[in-house]
Amino acid sequence: MWTPDALQLARIQFGFTVSFHIIFPAITIGLASYLAVLEGCWLHSRNEVYRTLYHFWSKIFAVNFGMGVVSGLVMAYEFGTNWSHFSDFAGGITGPLLAYEVLTAFFLEAGFLGVMLFGWKRVGPELHFFATIMVAVGTLVSATWILASNSWMQTPQGYEIVAGRVVPTDWLKVIFNPSFPFRLAHMGVAAYLATALMVGASGAWHLLRGRDDPGIRTMTSMAMWMLLIAAPAQAVIGDFHGLNTREHQPVKIAAIEGHWQNAPNAGVPLALFAWPDSKQEINRFAVEVPHLGSVILTHTWDGQFRGLKEFPAQDRPNVAVVFWSFRVMVGLGLLMIALGIWAGWARWRGTLYRSRLLLLCALFMGPAGIVAMLAGWITTEVGRQPWVVYGVLRTADAVTRHSVAELSLSLALFVVIYFAVFGAGIRYLLRLIAVGPGADGTTQVTGGPGQSRHALRPLSCAPDPLGQPGGAP
Amino acid sequence: MGIDLPLIWAVIILFGVMAYVMMDGFDLGIGLLFPFVADKDERDVMMNTVAPVWDGNETWLVLGGAGLLVGFPLAYSVILSALYLPIVFMLLGLIFRGVAFEFRFKASEQHRHWWDKAFIGGSTVAAFSQGVILGAYIDGIPVVERGYAGGALDWLTPFSLFTGMGLCVAYALLGGTWLILKTGGSLRARMIGLTRPVSWALFAVIIAVSVWTPLAHPAVARRWFSLPMLLWFSPVPVLVALTFWKLRQSLHSEPRAGPFVLSLCLVFLGYTGFAISVWPNVVPPSISIRDAAGPPQSLGFALVGALLVIPMILGYTAWGYYVFRGKVDASRGYH
Numbered sequence: 001m002w003t004p005d006a007l008q009l010a011r012i013q014f015g016f017t018v019s020f021h022i023i024f025p026a027i028t029i030g031l032a033s034y035l036a037v038l039e040g041c042w043l044h045s046r047n048e049v050y051r052t053l054y055h056f057w058s059k060i061f062a063v064n065f066g067m068g069v070v071s072g073l074v075m076a077y078e079f080g081t082n083w084s085h086f087s088d089f090a091g092g093i094t095g096p097l098l099a100y101e102v103l104t105a106f107f108l109e110a111g112f113l114g115v116m117l118f119g120w121k122r123v124g125p126e127l128h129f130f131a132t133i134m135v136a137v138g139t140l141v142s143a144t145w146i147l148a149s150n151s152w153m154q155t156p157q158g159y160e161i162v163a164g165r166v167v168p169t170d171w172l173k174v175i176f177n178p179s180f181p182f183r184l185a186h187m188g189v190a191a192y193l194a195t196a197l198m199v200g201a202s203g204a205w206h207l208l209r210g211r212d213d214p215g216i217r218t219m220t221s222m223a224m225w226m227l228l229i230a231a232p233a234q235a236v237i238g239d240f241h242g243l244n245t246r247e248h249q250p251v252k253i254a255a256i257e258g259h260w261q262n263a264p265n266a267g268v269p270l271a272l273f274a275w276p277d278s279k280q281e282i283n284r285f286a287v288e289v290p291h292l293g294s295v296i297l298t299h300t301w302d303g304q305f306r307g308l309k310e311f312p313a314q315d316r317p318n319v320a321v322v323f324w325s326f327r328v329m330v331g332l333g334l335l336m337i338a339l340g341i342w343a344g345w346a347r348w349r350g351t352l353y354r355s356r357l358l359l360l361c362a363l364f365m366g367p368a369g370i371v372a373m374l375a376g377w378i379t380t381e382v383g384r385q386p387w388v389v390y391g392v393l394r395t396a397d398a399v400t401r402h403s404v405a406e407l408s409l410s411l412a413l414f415v416v417i418y419f420a421v422f423g424a425g426i427r428y429l430l431r432l433i434a435v436g437p438g439a440d441g442t443t444q445v446t447g448g449p450g451q452s453r454h455a456l457r458p459l460s461c462a463p464d465p466l467g468q469p470g471g472a473p
Numbered sequence: 474m475g476i477d478l479p480l481i482w483a484v485i486i487l488f489g490v491m492a493y494v495m496m497d498g499f500d501l502g503i504g505l506l507f508p509f510v511a512d513k514d515e516r517d518v519m520m521n522t523v524a525p526v527w528d529g530n531e532t533w534l535v536l537g538g539a540g541l542l543v544g545f546p547l548a549y550s551v552i553l554s555a556l557y558l559p560i561v562f563m564l565l566g567l568i569f570r571g572v573a574f575e576f577r578f579k580a581s582e583q584h585r586h587w588w589d590k591a592f593i594g595g596s597t598v599a600a601f602s603q604g605v606i607l608g609a610y611i612d613g614i615p616v617v618e619r620g621y622a623g624g625a626l627d628w629l630t631p632f633s634l635f636t637g638m639g640l641c642v643a644y645a646l647l648g649g650t651w652l653i654l655k656t657g658g659s660l661r662a663r664m665i666g667l668t669r670p671v672s673w674a675l676f677a678v679i680i681a682v683s684v685w686t687p688l689a690h691p692a693v694a695r696r697w698f699s700l701p702m703l704l705w706f707s708p709v710p711v712l713v714a715l716t717f718w719k720l721r722q723s724l725h726s727e728p729r730a731g732p733f734v735l736s737l738c739l740v741f742l743g744y745t746g747f748a749i750s751v752w753p754n755v756v757p758p759s760i761s762i763r764d765a766a767g768p769p770q771s772l773g774f775a776l777v778g779a780l781l782v783i784p785m786i787l788g789y790t791a792w793g794y795y796v797f798r799g800k801v802d803a804s805r806g807y808h
Contacts, residue, residue, distance in 0.1 A: 069531055070571050074564050076538035080553030081560055088619055091546025092768040096775035099539040103782040106532055110782075110789040165546075167768040400554040406625045410561045417565050421572045428579065457524070459575040 009407035010082045010399050013414060015381075017074050020418050022377065023370055024068030029143055029188070030195025031061040032136040035116075037222075039132050043125055049214045055120075056215075056437035057199075060429060062117055062461035067425045069105070069458070071418075076102065086388050086398035090166045093159060093174055097149035104142040108135055109458075117461045140188065147187055151180035153389050154380070155248045166389075178248050182241040183380075189234045190376065193336060194369025196226035201366025202433045204359040215437040217353055224352065224362075227340035235333060239296070245380075246297055246305055249390060251315060252383035254308045255322040257293055258283050261307040268293035268304060276319040281309060317385040325378040332372035339365055432462060478773060479766035482544030483755065485779060489540060491744055493533035495737060496526070496790070502648020504570055504596020505641060507589065509667060515660045516589065518801055520577065522655040525797040531571070532786060543775045545765040547619060548755040554621040555614045556606050556628050563602035570595025597641070604640030608633030611686060611750065613758040632685060639678035643740055646671045650732035655801050668732060669724055675736075676717050679743055683710070686750060692758060693750045706749055713742050 004012065035058055042050035079087045079094070087094070115123060115131035123131075152158075158173025159166050168174050203220030206212075246253045253259075258276045259268055260283070270292035274283035294303040308316055339361060346352040353359075384390050388398040500523040510516055541549040553560055573591035580588050609628035616622055649668035653661055687694035697706055716738045723731035755762045766772065 066575065070568055073531055073535055073567065076535045076542075077553055077560055077564060079542065080538075080549045081557045084550030084554040085620065087542060087550040088547050091542050091549065092771040095539070095543040095546060095549075095767060096771050099543045099775045100778050102535050102539045103778045106536070106786055107782045109532075110785050162768075165768075168770045168774070171770075171774055400550075400557070400621070402554075402557060403625050406557060410558065413561065413565055417569060421568055424576060425572065428576070457575070460524070462579070 004404075006402060006404050006407055007396055007399050009404060009411060010402070011395070013407065013411045014078060014082060015378075016411070017071070017078060017414060017418070019374055019377070020422060021068070021071040021075055022373070024064050024071060025139070025143065026187075026191040026194050026370070026373060027064050027198065028061065028068055029139045029191040030193075030198075031057055031064065032132075032139045033192065034195060034199065034222075035061060036129075036132045036136040039129050043129055049218050052215050052438045053219055057219075058117060059462045060432055062458040063425070063429055063432065065113070066457070066459035067422060067429075069109075071422065072102075072105075074414075082400050082402070083388070083398050084400040086393060088165065089393055089398070090153070090389055092166050093152060093168050094149045096168075097145050097152070097175075101142050101145035101149075104138060104145060108138040108142070112138065113458065117458065143187065143191075144184060147184050148175045148177070148180055151183045152177050154183075154384055155179040156389055156392055161392075166392075179241075179244055182237065182244045185237045186234070186241050186376070187373075189230055189237060190369065190373045192226060192230050193234060194373055196223045196230065197336070197362075197365050197367075197369040199223040200227065200362045201364075202436075204362040204366075205434070206436050207353055208356065208359050208363065211436060212353060213438070219437070220353065220362075221347070224340065224343035224347065227336055228344045229340075231333065231336040231340045235337065238330075238333070242297060243299075245383075249384060250306045251308065251311045252317065252322065252380070253297065254306060254311070255317050255319045255383055256326045256379060257297070258286075258319060258323045259293065259305070259307045261309045262304045265302070267291035267295075267302040268297070270296065271323075274323070276323050278313075278316070278319050315386065317383050322379055322383045325375045325382065329372045329375040329379060332368045332375070335365065335368065336372075428462075476773075478769050478776065479544065479762045481776065482540065482766070482772055483753075483762045485783070486537060486540050486544060487748060489533050489537045491741070493537060494740060494744060496533065498644045498740065499523070499647035499651040499733075500526075501570075501596050501600045502644035502646070502651070504592050504648075505600060505645045506648050506652070506664075506667070507593045507596070510660065510663070513585075518656055518660060519652060520574070522652060522801045524574075526790075526793055531567075534567070536783075540779070544767060544772060545755050545762065546767045547765040548760065551614055551616050551619075551621050551756050551760070552610065555623055556609055558625070559602045559605045559609070559628055563599050563606065566595045566598030566600075566602060568595070570599060600641045600644045601637040604637035605629075605633045607640060607747075608636030611636070611690075611747070611757065613690070614756050616756060616760060632689065635678075635685075636682065639675075639682060642671060642674045642678055643743070646675050646736050647733070647740065650736045653728050654730050654733045657800055665724060665728060672717070672720055672724065672732075672736075675739065679713060679739070682743075683746070690750075690758070696750060709742055709746050709749070713739065713746075716742065 035054060038050050038054040038057065041047070042054060076098070079098075112131040112134040115128060116135050119128055119131065152174055155178040157177050158170040159168050161167070199219050200223030203216050203223060206216045207220065242253065242256075255276075257268070258271045258274050260281050262268065267290065269288035269290045271283055272287045272289060274286040274288075276283050291301055293305075294300060297303070297305050308319065342358060343352060343362070346355050346358050351358075386394050386396065388395045503519050503523055507516065507519065510519060538549075541552075570592050573588045573595055577585060577588035577592060605628060609630070612630060612632055614621065614623065615627075646668060649664045649671060652664045653668065656664070687697055696702060716735055720732060720735040720739065723735060751757055753761045753763075755765045
């Protein structure tokens, strides 16, 4: 039986907590922009449907934001508890970037979030719209900082090593490192797609249950438009991201493709299915399309890129994990494109809100954006192993030397408590969604600093108990 | 250059931790006092007295963690590694109580008692863990070649368990006196009765720690009991005695804000004593803020953001407390 060592347990623990966490900020980013669009539409058209949708989704946004803050608390400490040598070594760069992410989030909470969630009756519509836009921009800025940090760990530059520690020499180079623009665009669009799929699935769920009103139709329609545009765009961005990775992290690309070695003067095939065997350095059960690998990664018929065997075995990631997580991501991405096109076609035919098969597919695709995003992160994070700062610091040298017993205990506690706490949170979110727009009152609750409902407690924006309009008076 | 960046960051972090203890202490105390109040309506009132200002823990705790990473990466990595398990317990306790706090209001009648228990358990674990962390930190952390050189359970000592209990007592006093300030009727009367023995207990804890620490750590004894330090620092114990005496008095007359303010003063004086004992080390007993400071380019870069946002958070918080002045009763509830 496989028994994990301390390093693997530390990695599992980080992967588990960060995976749970990332779901909430991603949906926060997507919903914030969606809310800005809804409010803009309302201001433009004064169509009540948009306002109803705004109030409905702003409550879900608030609960989701709160969950993100709570799960983020752990992340602020985990770099020290489990990756102390990394923090000591690279804290000079990752510290300020993390701090700016946190400060941006608190800036939002102390500033515009309160106006957005509780100020509907207190400030004018233009000012409220401005607050919503600022929150939307702020969530993207917050993500920018943390993605700059992650990208720097993937493609480090703008630093020197003094006395065994990283010292920044050029912050612009640090932040705008080679993989940063691609990662930012890829993650931003991933957040929009995950949110659109969630909104679309909510609409489909209500339509399938026979609740067909303008609000449900509008949100389903908007989600499907988003899918039609963003899903193909994501494929293009992903392609550019791949080319960038080929240049800077060639072994990651080789693992993604399960590409062990080049045949002389021949294009690289694309393995649709295979079981990469790292011991024998071959793909078993491979189903390949000739030349497609070359076409995707070099944009030429016979182009070659470096195979895994060109790198020493100790510098390669776990090929099977990277190979398969990438295929899960791309597979789901292709399904998203298909769903977007199908919905566009149904819209043209006038059956978008009636086709049960389409709505069922939209419902089942609800979590697909989140799953694809997690799979993508697994690809890029496992794919840069064995490095934590690529080419500079190995993961094995970054980890705190805790015992297996300590790590097992803490991991078990994390798993149990996260499932209990965030399980309850997600269940509550789903119940909110099930109530649907309009049913819980069309106006926003009021609150602010010093009141029971306020922005530093985003969850207080949601009704309690559920189903009553904003709680009793 | 003329700006002492490590010193500024040390002050920011010291301030952040103090703000945390002051602002989250009393609402953790509410959780500790929950078992002593069985009535559902009174529990609702207790919750309502902290709902509008319950934010200290996440804001200041996250800022403290990120600030420590920016300012003193070595301290961040060594301290958090050494205190791994109590920190995990604390974080999980805080998550548990934070979510329980929110979902208690959103739960149905038959489910609420589960969230009550989660709130009590989470508050107790978080408060106790923080005290253990404090004690283990004062006891010192062995460091070899920029890494933690001790064992997994080094933090578990009689002293740290005592400070764990001690911090629970301090938080219970803050919570109880906060309720005296914010509530009326039978709940307030019960809290007046409850805080009398708790205030004695805290006084005993302060004396015990003040004797125990210099006995166990000669460096701390030298800091306090050598001239001219003794003269400089002697106001601290005198003020503690004076504050305690005033606190006893205020609990026997018709108390309003007095007990809470005086309890805050006691906690602040205890914190001052702690800072005097440890300064200028960021990892006791031997790593100073200079040794552990990050690169100046990093400290300066992050300082810009911190100086912009921290005043905003303080302003928001002050505004919140101002709006929320006055008593809370069952009719002016959460809703």
